[in-house]
Amino acid sequence: MEVSITEKQEKGTRPEDSKLAFGSIFTDHMFNMDYSPDKGWHNPRIEPFKDLSLSPATMMLHYGQAIFEGLKAYKTDDGNIRLYRPRDNFKRLNKSARGLCIPEIDIDFIMESLKTLLKLEKNWIPETMGTSLYIRPTVIATDPYLGVRASETYRFFIILSPVGAYYAAGFNPVNIWISKDHVRAVRGGIGEFKTAANYAASLYASEKAKKEGYAQVLWLDGVERKYIEEVGAMNIFFNINNELITPELNGSILPGITRDSVLQLAKRWGMKVSERKISIDELIQAQKDGSLKEVFGSGTAAVISPVGEIRYGDDVMTIADGKTGPMALKFNKAITEIQYGKAEDTEAWIEAVD
Ligand SMILES: *Cc1c(COP(=O)(O)O)cnc(C)c1O
Numbered sequence: 524m525e526v527s528i529t530e531k532q533e534k535g536t537r538p539e540d541s542k543l544a545f546g547s548i549f550t551d552h553m554f555n556m557d558y559s560p561d562k563g564w565h566n567p568r569i570e571p572f573k574d575l576s577l578s579p580a581t582m583m584l585h586y587g588q589a590i591f592e593g594l595k596a597y598k599t600d601d602g603n604i605r606l607y608r609p610r611d612n613f614k615r616l617n618k619s620a621r622g623l624c625i626p627e628i629d630i631d632f633i634m635e636s637l638k639t640l641l642k643l644e645k646n647w648i649p650e651t652m653g654t655s656l657y658i659r660p661t662v663i664a665t666d667p668y669l670g671v672r673a674s675e676t677y678r679f680f681i682i683l684s685p686v687g688a689y690y691a692a693g694f695n696p697v698n699i700w701i702s703k704d705h706v707r708a709v710r711g712g713i714g715e716f717k718t719a720a721n722y723a724a725s726l727y728a729s730e731k732a733k734k735e736g737y738a739q740v741l742w743l744d745g746v747e748r749k750y751i752e753e754v755g756a757m758n759i760f761f762n763i764n765n766e767l768i769t770p771e772l773n774g775s776i777l778p779g780i781t782r783d784s785v786l787q788l789a790k791r792w793g794m795k796v797s798e799r800k801i802s803i804d805e806l807i808q809a810q811k812d813g814s815l816k817e818v819f820g821s822g823t824a825a826v827i828s829p830v831g832e833i834r835y836g837d838d839v840m841t842i843a844d845g846k847t848g849p850m851a852l853k854f855n856k857a858i859t860e861i862q863y864g865k866a867e868d869t870e871a872w873i874e875a876v877d
Pocket of ligand 1: 593717721753754755756757758777778779780781782821822823824
């Protein structure tokens with residue numbers, strides 16, 4: 524398949540790096556491709572960023588059959604464009620596709636298309652450490668049909684957004700709120716797929732947490748509401764007695780690529796690492812007896828997010844005196860330096876674009 528390219532006549536301008544927020548401005552072009560049962564994935568094209576034109580009966584709007592990914596392109600000091608573990612994102616997209624009965628996409632083809640798009644949008648990639656070009660591949664069900672079944676037609680698109688640091692406050696600890704009443708996902712459901720519906724399920728508790736002054740929700744398992752699962756759009760890590768613990772992937776947790784990066788680095792560095800169940804009682808106990816040293820989240824948007832406070836009912840736990848701990852700093856430094864080409868890519872995570 525050949526990707527056709529239609530260039531925009533009047534190009535937009537990228538804001539100054541210091542003025543970039545997250546996810547509110549988009550580049551000049553997008554990638555589009557369609558699926559139908561007779562043609563498969565077809566008509567791949569790069570064209571000016573524009574609104575979608577959809578029937579109000581479009582199935583995605585009614586039944587939520589939509590999946591997405593989130594990854595970033597980084598510019599190095601010498602102006603090269605680099606992607607961080609992009610094939611893992613597209614592998615996960617295909618896993619989400621299988622989970623939501625969406626046809627899979629050829630990873631080599633989509634990598635080439637993404638690289639073509641990024642080269643065209645090179646001027647949109649910011650340069651300062653901490654800034655990047657956020658990449659959002661998405662697949663939506665497009666049959667205009669009311670009735671529950673898997674759609675027969677789909678649109679795949681990629682849009683790009685230059686982004687600043689995820690948290691406006693910088694690399695400072697966030698506070699998180701454990702929901703006692705609400706659950707995000709259950710085993711056997713779709714929690715391990717990156718789908719819009721999981722976010723719909725998270726909104727009510729997230730808004731409640733925000734009203735209470737908390738940045739994000741830490742979810743417990745949907746069955747016993749006892750075991751810790753993950754935070755909003757991040758996986759979670761605990762340092763208890765110098766054992767680095769993250770909840771094991773159980774089917775309702777999103778398998779984060781940053782999570783996997785932290786695990787791989789921790790093992791390489793000879794740290795004691797466990798992927799296992801960790802209950803809220805164990806956490807409360809560890810905080811009480813002083814063995815809980817650090818908590819941090821991991822995800823593409825913020826890389827590592829130190830956690831300074833956790834609230835569970837009336838229990839307010841302050842972590843590491845509300846400061847950023849050494850482990851969070853170490854992982855953040857190691858991963859970002861690889862991403863920006865400032866450290867050797869020891870794990871072969873980087874894919875060059877040009
Ligand atoms: C995307 C996402 C993550 C983080 O995954 P990364 O690949 O590290 O960005 C964690 N939890 C949820 C629910 C997510 O959607």
